[in-house]
Amino acid sequence: MTAMLTAMPENDATYVVVGGGQAAAWIARTLRAEGFAGRLVLIGEEPHWPYERPALSKEFLRGTGSVEAITLLNATLAEEAGIECWLGQRVTAVDREARVVTTADGRSVAYDTLFLATGGQARRLPGLDAVPAERVHTLRTLTESERLRGALAGAKHLLVLGGGWIGLEVAATARALGVAVTVVEAAPRLCARTMPPVVSDWLHTLHEANGVHVLTGTGVAGVTGTADGVAVTLADGGRLDADHLLLGIGIEPEVGLAAAMGLALDDGIVVDAQGRTSDPRIFAAGDVARHPNAFAGAALRLESWANAQNQAIAAARAALGGTGVYADIPWFWSDQYGVNVQMLGLPGLGTRAVARGTPEAGSGCWLMLDESGIAVGAVAVNAARDLRVLRKLLEDGRAPLPDAWADTATPVQRLPSRPNVGMD
Amino acid sequence: MTEWHDAAATDALSDDEVMGLSIAGVPVALFRQEGAFFALHDLCSHGAARLSDGFVENGCVECPLHQGLVDIRSGAPCSAPITEPVRSYPVRVVGDRVEIALNR
Ligand SMILES: Cc1cc2nc3c(=O)[nH]c(=O)nc-3n(C[C@H](O)[C@H](O)[C@H](O)COP(=O)(O)OP(=O)(O)OC[C@H]3O[C@@H](n4cnc5c(N)ncnc54)[C@H](O)[C@@H]3O)c2cc1C
Ligand code: FES
Numbered sequence: 257m258t259a260m261l262t263a264m265p266e267n268d269a270t271y272v273v274v275g276g277g278q279a280a281a282w283i284a285r286t287l288r289a290e291g292f293a294g295r296l297v298l299i300g301e302e303p304h305w306p307y308e309r310p311a312l313s314k315e316f317l318r319g320t321g322s323v324e325a326i327t328l329l330n331a332t333l334a335e336e337a338g339i340e341c342w343l344g345q346r347v348t349a350v351d352r353e354a355r356v357v358t359t360a361d362g363r364s365v366a367y368d369t370l371f372l373a374t375g376g377q378a379r380r381l382p383g384l385d386a387v388p389a390e391r392v393h394t395l396r397t398l399t400e401s402e403r404l405r406g407a408l409a410g411a412k413h414l415l416v417l418g419g420g421w422i423g424l425e426v427a428a429t430a431r432a433l434g435v436a437v438t439v440v441e442a443a444p445r446l447c448a449r450t451m452p453p454v455v456s457d458w459l460h461t462l463h464e465a466n467g468v469h470v471l472t473g474t475g476v477a478g479v480t481g482t483a484d485g486v487a488v489t490l491a492d493g494g495r496l497d498a499d500h501l502l503l504g505i506g507i508e509p510e511v512g513l514a515a516a517m518g519l520a521l522d523d524g525i526v527v528d529a530q531g532r533t534s535d536p537r538i539f540a541a542g543d544v545a546r547h548p549n550a551f552a553g554a555a556l557r558l559e560s561w562a563n564a565q566n567q568a569i570a571a572a573r574a575a576l577g578g579t580g581v582y583a584d585i586p587w588f589w590s591d592q593y594g595v596n597v598q599m600l601g602l603p604g605l606g607t608r609a610v611a612r613g614t615p616e617a618g619s620g621c622w623l624m625l626d627e628s629g630i631a632v633g634a635v636a637v638n639a640a641r642d643l644r645v646l647r648k649l650l651e652d653g654r655a656p657l658p659d660a661w662a663d664t665a666t667p668v669q670r671l672p673s674r675p676n677v678g679m680d
Numbered sequence: 681m682t683e684w685h686d687a688a689a690t691d692a693l694s695d696d697e698v699m700g701l702s703i704a705g706v707p708v709a710l711f712r713q714e715g716a717f718f719a720l721h722d723l724c725s726h727g728a729a730r731l732s733d734g735f736v737e738n739g740c741v742e743c744p745l746h747q748g749l750v751d752i753r754s755g756a757p758c759s760a761p762i763t764e765p766v767r768s769y770p771v772r773v774v775g776d777r778v779e780i781a782l783n784r
Contacts (some may be wrong), residue, residue, distance in 0.1 A: 281759065308761075389778070565760050587747070596745075640744035644735040
């Protein structure tokens with residue numbers, strides 16, 4: 257929806273976007289699509305044109321994807337839209353008084369409005385220095401995905417540390433490539449940070465059914481390099497050998513620059529519902545930003561494709577004087593073994609699951625209710641349509657009656673609903 | 681000369697509904713909007729998703745995979761991440777049948 261533009265900037269204004277990922281690309285594209293006519297500079301550290309990351313653990317890792325299919329901005333599009341892209345350059349300093357951005361190679365540009373879309377970096381484990389670097393992988397960038405693909409091509413056994421979404425997707429892709437996989441997760445269950453137990457259990461079963469050795473509640477005491485691979489010592493004294501190790505233990509938001517600039521931080525850059533930071537000339541969006549989420553009634557930092565795109569679009573519009581806010585209900589998807597999983601809201605906060613269909617058997621959707629009966633989220637397994645209809649209801653402040661949700665005889669569009677408030 | 685293919689009965693769809701068809705091997709999504717029929721190529725221009733599995737609202741179909749919007753009447757992209765149009769096919773009603781032309 258095009259928000260009302262009240263204060264379109266002057267033609268000689270310069271807008272600078274720091275970060276060359278998905279959010280950065282959508283900020284730049286949106287500024288132009290909404291009529292910004294000034295100078296537009298995008299500065300990204302990676303050598304690649306901005307791209308979408310989801311395929312890096314899926315099609316692209318498997319070898320069936322392409323760079324073109326995930327690219328969001330290329331030389332032609334940038335030229336057409338008049339977006340100056342400084343690729344392969346890291347912004348090292350921002351002077352907020354003088355309003356000047358400086359890069360590692362000493363280039364600088366003065367801004368009227370600045371956007372920070374610096375994303376996050378894959379977490380590493382301390383104490384891995386003695387392990388040969390070519391045996392240890394993280395997966396955030398295209399370069400890392402290519403490197404991991406090369407490693408899997410010659411591997412018999414991959415060890416995945418971390419049973420979150422990235423770890424599980426890599427496990428699924430590695431299995432498709434015929435590589436044996438062990439997943440080691442310290443928490444008692446998979447995806448415990450975001451998912452309710454019913455979903456963790458289903459994921460566990462899904463991966464075991466596909467031949468993955470899943471060890472939950474298992475800590476790691478140490479990692480060493482061997483002549484031809486890595487060896488992991490488990491907290492319980494056990495030992496696992498593998499050709500390669502993937503660390504899927506989450507990301508750290510890339511806030512170094514924002515911290516040096518003195519912007520308000522709280523596990524990420526604090527922004528308002530329009531993406532504005534504590535400095536009104538500076539916006540932030542994507543994995544790095546913590547925004548007030550209307551559905552959650554709390555500040556959230558989301559690490560998802562939809563958030564990177566839509567929060568970026570909202571911030572770009574706001575910077576042009578738009579009055580709209582970013583108010584999406586959190587939404588995330590994953591693909592594993594040909595199964596499409598979609599998550600809406602905050603299903604991990606639910607204590608009661610009501611299934612529509614049979615999600616555990618590959619087709620259906622869990623509606624998650626909290627203790628007071630409020631629908632807090634849902635997880636759909638090959639049931640995008642159920643989730644979409646549910647999203648519409650939740651957006652309208654309503655929720656299906658739980659018994660009706662379980663009744664597949666009634667089409668999902670016609671389910672009786674009620675206001676989504678506590679039942680007591 | 682336009683070659684028309686029989687697609688469906690006019691009462692097979694209600695307003696704001698969509699159905700997936702295969703016409704001469706071509707995947708087609710057939711929509712009904714305010715009593716009129718429209719046909720789009722049944723593949724999202726952003727990825728491997730069937731628009732006939734999508735959600736119809738306000739004259740657009742929302743892709744089931746990443747929620748991009750496509751204008752049902754024209755195939756024009758209406759929201760991110762879809763930026764390329766989806767091919768739209770001519771439709772006509774003959775008696776109680778809907779017909780679609782694949783060549784243009
Ligand atoms: C392997 C993988 C699979 C995923 N799969 C899914 C999925 O299936 N579904 C889903 O919803 N989400 C998925 N995600 C999450 C989604 O891709 C991210 O949420 C999204 O990429 C965030 O975009 P961003 O632009 O905020 O950050 P990023 O994509 O991290 O981009 C930030 C960019 O800024 C650059 N940068 C940082 N600091 C500087 C600086 N100082 N100067 C210049 N440049 C800088 C970085 O190099 C980087 O290129 C996946 C992520 C990964 C890694
Ligand atoms: S495949 Fe349709 S929006 Fe991505």
